[in-house]
Amino acid sequence: MLSIVINGQKHELDEDPNMPLLWVLRDILNLKGTKFGCGKGLCGACTVHLNGAAVRSCSMPLAAVAGQDIRTIESLSDDGSHPVQQAWQELNVAQCGYCQCGQMMNAAALLKQNSKPSDADIDAAMEGNICRCGTYPRIKAAIKFAADLATEVKS
């Protein structure tokens, strides 16, 4: 039996300790916001936060995350009020939308560490998140907008 904490809620799971966290989230806990893309840590669609840092849940075995703080896209906010959610909506970032939950989670982790990222900071942090629709310019603009919104909230 393994205990994991997802979005502040503890779950006791009797599953294979090698099961990827992504499988646990989607198939066992029904948290479908986190997406399956490559399954090999190469696309970023499955990005979640582990103790505040962006990680690829497809490449994290259940045993490796037991007892740690895991946050999924569902945790940003229920009402769309997180600055990243607001910015994504305001700038109509999504095209097909498939990659966007991973993009937003990576962006949220970046902004937690760096409240005013430069273009180079954004490029470095986001380079592993692939968007087949090519929404990269809107993603970059939305991260800057989210940074401004977060600053307004603080001031």
Ligand code: FES
């Ligand atoms: S599905 Fe995890 S990085 Fe692609």
Ligand code: FES
């Ligand atoms: S919006 Fe379609 S893959 Fe990114």
